[in-house]
Amino acid sequence: xxxxxxxxxxxxxxxxxxxxxxxxxxxxxxxxxxxxxxxxxxxxxxxxxxxxxxxxxxxxxxxxxxxxxxxxxxxxxxxxxxxxxxxxxxxxxxxxxxxxxxxxxxxxxxxxxxxxxxxxxxxxxxxxxxxxxxxxxxxxxxxxxxxxxxxxxxxxxxxxxxxxxxxxxxxxxxxxxxxxxxxxxxxxxxxxxxxxxxxxxxxxxxxxxxxxxxxxxxxxxxxxxxxxxxxxxxxxxxxxxxxxxxxxxxxxxxxxxxxxxxxx
Numbered sequence: 001x002x003x004x005x006x007x008x009x010x011x012x013x014x015x016x017x018x019x020x021x022x023x024x025x026x027x028x029x030x031x032x033x034x035x036x037x038x039x040x041x042x043x044x045x046x047x048x049x050x051x052x053x054x055x056x057x058x059x060x061x062x063x064x065x066x067x068x069x070x071x072x073x074x075x076x077x078x079x080x081x082x083x084x085x086x087x088x089x090x091x092x093x094x095x096x097x098x099x100x101x102x103x104x105x106x107x108x109x110x111x112x113x114x115x116x117x118x119x120x121x122x123x124x125x126x127x128x129x130x131x132x133x134x135x136x137x138x139x140x141x142x143x144x145x146x147x148x149x150x151x152x153x154x155x156x157x158x159x160x161x162x163x164x165x166x167x168x169x170x171x172x173x174x175x176x177x178x179x180x181x182x183x184x185x186x187x188x189x190x191x192x193x194x195x196x197x198x199x200x201x202x203x204x205x206x207x208x209x210x211x212x213x214x215x216x217x218x219x220x221x222x223x224x225x226x227x228x229x230x231x232x233x234x235x236x237x238x239x240x241x242x243x244x245x246x247x248x249x250x251x252x253x254x255x256x257x258x259x260x261x262x263x264x
Contacts, residue, residue, distance in 0.1 A: 016058040020204055022259030026050040026072050029209075030252040032124075035080040043249055044081060045124055048074035050210075050255045056134050066134035066149050068188075072210070074253065075123040076160050082117040085164065089113055090173065090226065114173055119164035122179075126212075126251065128155040128186045136194070145194040147206070155186035157251060159217045173226040180247075184215035200263040205256075212251040220247050 026048045027033075034042035052070040059065060089111030132151035139146060162177035192206030225240040 017264040018054075018056040018058075018202075018261050019264055020054045020056075020259055020261035021052070022054070022204055022206065022257035023049065023051040024255060024257035026074055026210075026253045026255045028074050028253050031250055032074075032252045035077055037081060037084045040247070041250070043074075043124065043251070044077050045074040045253075046077040048072065048123065050208075050253070050257060052257065062135065064134040064136070065131070066151060067131040068129070068151060070128045070130060070186075070188075070210075072126050072128075072253065072255070073123050075121065076119075076162075078119045078121065081119050081162075081164070085117040085166070085175075086115045087113060090224075114166040114168065114171060116168060117164055117166045119162065122160035122162060124157065124160055124249075124251065126155055126157040126186075129153050130186060130188055132188075143196045145196075147190075147192045147194050147204075149190045150188070151190075152185065152187040155184050155212055155215075155251075157182060157184060157212070157215055157217075157249075159220070159247065159249065162222075170230070171226065171228045172230065173224070175222070175224045177222040178220055180217035180220050182215050182217050184212045184251075186210065186212045186251075194261065202261045202263070203258070204261050205258045208255040208257065210251070210253050210255055214248050214250045217247045217249065219244060 028043060028045035028047070031039075031041040032043035032045050035044055036042050037044060050070065050072040052068045054066060054068040057065040090113075130151035130153040132149060134147070134149040137146040137148070158181045159179050161179035162175065164176075165172065165174040188208055188210045190206045190208040192204060195203045197203055221242065221244050223240065223242045226238065228237045229235045
């Protein structure tokens with residue numbers, strides 16, 4: 001953040017530079033949006049939001065310099081997870097190996113499906129500091145300008161924390177998975193429009209594609225515990241399974257952001 005503010009301060013003397021802030025919805029794409037919880041590549045992400053603070057430094061060349069401080073959040077699709085867990089067969093007393101974002105990839109052949117699953121809200125969270133090139137294209141109007149930019153830089157991502165349970169008259173099953181954070185490389189391609197509303201103020205709208213490399217999240221701990229026939233100690237059965245592993249995820253989304261820019 002300090003380096004970003006230093007960049008702004010260093011070039012704020014040029015009146016053609018621009019500082020802008022934008023916000024808008026973020027739509028997950030590719031494997032990040034995949035709802036198949038048995039696929040280790042699936043992010044099970046749903047529509048969230050994104051925002052950024054951006055600084056453009058005008059140069060004497062055709063390509064200008066842009067730097068952006070960005071944030072994004074995409075909640076987990078809880079309804080998909082709850083529906084999938086309701087179809088998952090659980091065998092009391094058996095060992096289950098579990099890792100990744102969804103339920104165990106090793107599914108017991110003999111078991112029982114349990115309904116009434118409820119999961120708490122959770123989300124993928126990320127912050128990024130990107131820099132790259134910015135280009136403006138004139139139109140027939142002096143007030144309307146077409147823009148494009150390409151950026152790349154470090155990204156910090158936190159995976160969602162899972163906590164869910166199925167409760168019936170005779171059975172309680174609880175599952176959980178810890179969150180983890182990791183660094184990766186993010187990149188962004190954007191096309192947009194800039195409309196001048198005053199001498200030093202403009203309105204911005206951008207359609208963006210944002211993506212990352214395949215980021216590794218280490219030492220994720222997943223647990224599943226269950227109690228059956230709890231009202232009858234003579235027939236009560238319990239189990240607890242724990243697995244620790246690494247998980248990988250590629251973040252990709254299509255974002256639409258709108259905001260205001262100020263000429264410096």
